[in-house]
Amino acid sequence: MAGETTADAKSRGLFDDFGAFRTPTVEDFTSVLTHGLVVPDANVLLNLYRYTEQARGDLLRALGGLENRLWVPHQALVEFWRNREGTLSDARSSGTQAAAEMASHAEQAVRTLRTWANRVALPEDETDGLRTRLNEVFHGVQEMIVKVGEGEWQNITQDTSTDPVIAKLEPALAGRVGAPLSQEDYDKAIVEGMRRVDKSLPPGYMDRTKDGVGAAADYLVWEQILREAAQRQCDVLFVTADGKEDWWRKEQGFNRGPRPELTEELRTRGGGRLFMLTPNRFLEVAASALEFSLQEGSVEDIERIERIGTDEATHGGWTTGALQELFDRLTYEGYGDRVAVIKYAAEMDSVADSASIYDICKYPADRSLRGFTKPVTRLAGQLRDLKKVPESAVYVMKAKYDAGPGPASGFSVHPLLVPLINSLPDEDKQ
Structure with missing residues (x-):
């Protein structure tokens, strides 16, 4: 380092300037839980509406046991109240949605049965018997889904x-x-937050697709944490269900701790060490440090919700199942060529040029590509209406215009969907 003396160099150790790489110990977590600042993100509070009653009770018990070490940034509550009713509505409709999906699967199962029965010339009475048994099983599962959902949400x-x-x-x-x-x-914070988004500096740049200054929301939370930690001059434990790389240092796909830049920024602003935990790990650590018993299954339920949320956040609101359903619907309506183009674009760094589209779809040269994305947009909208993807889900495919108004030069898929699309099985090779 320029200007560094020999004495300065000899005074340094393995973790000097590299504190973010030190794996926290049980003692570290116990210390911050009992003497530091524990900050739950807005998603932790909102997910209370998604957990089972049992898991919700355990997490609330852990938060309540922190007493004055618990602190919530004002911006986190802004996000909580802004999204509370939408989250509540989504969570409440999950049972209805699951029941509707089960009915759809039942119809598909009956169609498959009918096709097979016709192919092997199965007698009609035997086919009817199998169909009745199928319907009874699916109906029973639907009733249980609705019963559990109503019991969980009645209060x-x-x-x-x-x-x-x-x-x-x-x-x-x-x-x-x-x-x-x-x-x-x-x-000032909005300006700095948007600058960080533009320069891909943590935190918040993974939210660059949000409208307006929404991309700066994570930075607002972070700035308020920095100020409170500096005032208290203490360590910070940030609890968040946000698993994106603008908060976490990732190694081989795993979250290993906070980004080194955030650790250093907290230190230079007058705070102590920075720790981060997901809600399920926080619950495990807090139960031990605060000495209370967890109910069986609570941690697993919270982990399940985190896994779903991480998948949606990482892929712009889409999951493997939702994307596969979109492809199935497109194919069923005769738009398998769109599916082929989407998959090709994902393989080509998210863009399919017009020439390749004509080749893939075997279109004549005089065919226009106007309206090519309409079936994709329409069916994606149906999935939003069915609550199978959130309203904020990113586009799947849109036209590109390299030379201004005129014919499209190609079509692109959203970059967040590329790894998800590429992970789907290739039906042509099965």
Whole structure:
């Protein structure tokens, strides 16, 4: 390092300037839980509406046991209240959605049975018997899904005066929520947040597709954490279900800890060490440090929700199942050529040029590509209406215009979908 003396160099050790690479010990986590600042992200609070009643109770018990070490940035609560009713609605409809999907699978199973029965000339009475047995099984599963869903959600409503989640959160967060930034500081933070997004600097740049200044929301949370940690001069444990690389240092696909840049920024701003945990790991660590018993299955339920959320966030709101259903619907309606183009674009770094599209689809040279994306957009919209992908899900395919108005030069798929598309099985090779 320029200007560094020999004495300075000899004073350094293995983890000096590289503290982010030190694996936290049980003692480290116990220390920050009992003497530091524990900060849950907005997604942790929102996911309380997605957990089972048992898992929700255990996580709320852990948060409540932190007492004055618990602190929530004002921006995290902005995100909580902005998204609470949408999250509640999505979670409440999950049982209905699952039941509807089960009905769709039942119809497909009956069609498959009928096709097979016709092919082997199975007698009609035997076919009817098999169809009846199939319908009974699917109907039984649907009834159980609806029963469990209704029991789980019967006490949770949009009414905050009767919401059991709010009833527990309100006393737990009393006096433990940060103040909003002044207008001047807020404006400066927005500018800095958008700069970081533009330069791919953590945190928040993975949210660059959000509208307006929404991409700066993570930085607002981070700036408020930095200020509170500097004031308390303590270590920080940030608990988040956000598994993206603009928060986490990833090694071979695994989250190993906070980004080194964030660790260093906290230190230079006057805080202590930075630790990060997902909600399920936080629950395990907190139960040990705060000495309370977890109910069986709570950690697994929280981990399941995290896994779903990580998949959706990583792939722009799409999951493997939703994307496969889109492809199936396109093929069923006779638009298998669109599926082929989407897969080709994913293999070609997200773009399929017009010449390749004519070749893949075997179109005559005088055919126009106008409206080529309409079936994809329409069917993706249907999946949004069915709540199989969120409203915020990224586009699947859109036209590219390299030379301004006129014929499309090609079509692209959203970059976040490329690894997901490439992971799907190639039906032509099966």
